[in-house]
Structure formats: structure tokens, C-alpha cells
Amino acid sequence: MARILAIDFGKKRxxxxxxxxxxxxxxxxxxxxSHQIFDFLKDYFQKEQVEKVIIGYPLQMNNEASEAVxxxxxxxxxxxxxxxxxxLEQVDERFTSRMAFQTMIDAGLKKKDRQNKATIDAVSATIILQSYLEQKKFR
Structure with a gap:
């Protein structure tokens, strides 16, 4: 089987x-x-077999797209x-940054490490992907 790649796309990272x-x-x-993502993807797709890409798509509480789109x-x-x-599949990413921050607290990361926004973005992508995998089980 091939891998599934999740992307939490932001303006900067x-x-x-x-x-x-x-x-x-x-x-x-x-x-x-963000400006290097396509170079990264090109290299990654050459090295690894990827079946599908999941991208977090930000929705508001009323299910309308947020300004981030x-x-x-x-x-x-x-x-x-x-x-x-x-x-390419879009997945609702509401609250993933908040969940990522809480996950880092629960994991015992020090305050300085929790302030690293790059870590929050990568953990958010992981939460998006894990949620997708869990939903996939029940389909």
C-alpha cells in the first residue's frame, strides 16, 4: 500500500x-x-509512494469557508x-491548531517548545490525518 500525506497549509508554513x-x-x-511546498512535494513524491493527499480546509462554525481559503x-x-x-481530498480542519496545542501540553512539552509554530503546524497536520483515518474506518 502507499502512504497518505496530509497538508496543513498556512500563509507562512x-x-x-x-x-x-x-x-x-x-x-x-x-x-x-509555504513558498517551498511544491519543491518539497516534488522530492517527496519521487522518494515515496503516495496514494492520496488530504488537505485541511478551514470552515467557520456556520460551515462556510473561512478567510484562509x-x-x-x-x-x-x-x-x-x-x-x-x-x-486530493479536503477535510474540515476546525480547531486543529487548538487541539495540537493541547496535545503538546498533554505530551509534556515545555512552554518554549509549545510556542514553536512550526511544531503546532506539523502536529495539526497529524491530527487532520489521524481524524481522516478514523473516519475512513467507519465508512
């Missing part, structure tokens, strides 16, 4: 998480600057142009 080849466990991969939609459009055969 992109958090990335990936499954194991059996698609059982989501793990934090890395964080890259102004920079996520251009990313989605370019991704689909560069990788037309790669399945």
Missing part, C-alpha cells in the same frame, strides 16, 4: 504528516515554508494542475 505504508498510523513529517484555494489549484492524477 505548511505542516505535513504521513501515514505508514499500511495506512494505520499518522505521524508528524515536517514543516516547510484566499491563500489555500490558489495552492489547491496549482496542486491539481501539477498533479492531476493524485487524489
Amino acid at each position: 505548511v505542516g505535513l504528516a504521513v501515514t505508514d505504508p499500511l495506512q494505520l498510523i499518522a505521524s508528524k513529517l515536517t514543516t516547510v515554508p 484566499l491563500y489555500i484555494n490558489p495552492f489547491l489549484k496549482r496542486f491539481q494542475k501539477l498533479y492531476p492524477d493524485m487524489p
